[in-house]
Amino acid sequence: MQEILTRRQVLRAAGAVGLSVTTGGLLVAQTEKAPLRITPSQTPGPFYPQPAxxxxxxxxxxxxxxxxxxxxxxxxxxxxxxxxxxxxxxxxxxxxxxxxxxxxxxxxxxxxxxxxxxxxxxxxxxxxxxxxxxxxxxxxxxxxxxxxxxxxxxxxxxxxxxxxxxxxxxxxxxxxxxxxxxxxxxxxxxxxxxxxxxxxxxxxxxxxxxxxxxxxxxxx
Ligand SMILES: [Fe+2]
Missing domain, CATH: 2.60.130.10 (Aromatic compound dioxygenase)
Structure with missing residues (x-):
């Protein structure tokens, strides 16, 4: 039996795989990306050059x-x-x-x-x-x-x-x-x-x- 999904179900499913749904019901790839990971800090250690x-x-x-x-x-x-x-x-x-x-x-x-x-x-x-x-x-x-x-x-x-x-x-x-x-x-x-x-x-x-x-x- 074919299941008919509600608009809310389509939106939820699309969000899970990184797609968005247009008003016409088309699925398009989302252009907004997750922010990049900020480079972690590490100690400068005792040998940072002197003078700078x-x-x-x-x-x-x-x-x-x-x-x-x-x-x-x-x-x-x-x-x-x-x-x-x-x-x-x-x-x-x-x-x-x-x-x-x-x-x-x-x-x-x-x-x-x-x-x-x-x-x-x-x-x-x-x-x-x-x-x-x-x-x-x-x-x-x-x-x-x-x-x-x-x-x-x-x-x-x-x-x-x-x-x-x-x-x-x-x-x-x-x-x-x-x-x-x-x-x-x-x-x-x-x-x-x-x-x-x-x-x-x-x-x-x-x-x-x-x-x-x-x-x-x-x-x-
Ligand atoms: Fe070092």
Missing amino acids: IKDQKFHDTDLVRKMDKDVAAMGEEIKIDGVIRDVTGKPVENAVVEIWQACASGRYNHARDNNPAKLDDKFQYWGVGKTGEDGWYSFRTIRPGEYPGRTSHVHCRVLAPGFRGVVTQMYFADRGARNARDFIYNSLSKPDRNAVTVEFAKATDAKVPNGTFDLVLAAK
């Missing part, structure tokens, strides 16, 4: 080569890029994106880092960039070395006019076993861990592995 990144002599987006050096830093070169968005998915212009990290040996260029690992004087250790209207940023860097107690990670801070800034850390998807033992990584919920864990892969025409780390900012 913008006041460092070398602070561009290429951490592999300092501006006065032709020699590349030690370690595996990688590219980190992504888009800064608001919760509706709109790219955020004029966002200042900073990264800082350990060199290949796992040492920070910071007075308080007492790790005996060797510093790499060819490595820039930090960088800053600003997004254009497409919200896009990009850094050339190296995969940071692991140091006692921590998995490989890159610290990141994003500040943008009209938004709440975020300080967070980016992790490498291929370090699963080590990530699983990292207490700062595991202080995040599973969806938040996913949001800061990046897959690095080398495209056929690319020289180095590339990872995409998109961030979502909350409005002020």
Whole structure:
């Protein structure tokens, strides 16, 4: 026997699968999307650069080569890029994106880092960039070395006019076993861990592995 659904039943069923019903009874895909997940905060750790990144002599987006050096830093070169968005998915212009990290040996260029690992004087250790209207940023860097107690990670801070800034850390998807033992990584919920864990892969025409780390900012 054929069942005739009431308009209310059709509306309820359509809502459950993300469709809406026009006055003529047609089902159309809803254009309104759920807000994007805001990038979680993580501790800046004890090694935020002193002086601040913008006041460092070398602070561009290429951490592999300092501006006065032709020699590349030690370690595996990688590219980190992504888009800064608001919760509706709109790219955020004029966002200042900073990264800082350990060199290949796992040492920070910071007075308080007492790790005996060797510093790499060819490595820039930090960088800053600003997004254009497409919200896009990009850094050339190296995969940071692991140091006692921590998995490989890159610290990141994003500040943008009209938004709440975020300080967070980016992790490498291929370090699963080590990530699983990292207490700062595991202080995040599973969806938040996913949001800061990046897959690095080398495209056929690319020289180095590339990872995409998109961030979502909350409005002020
Ligand atoms: Fe760190």
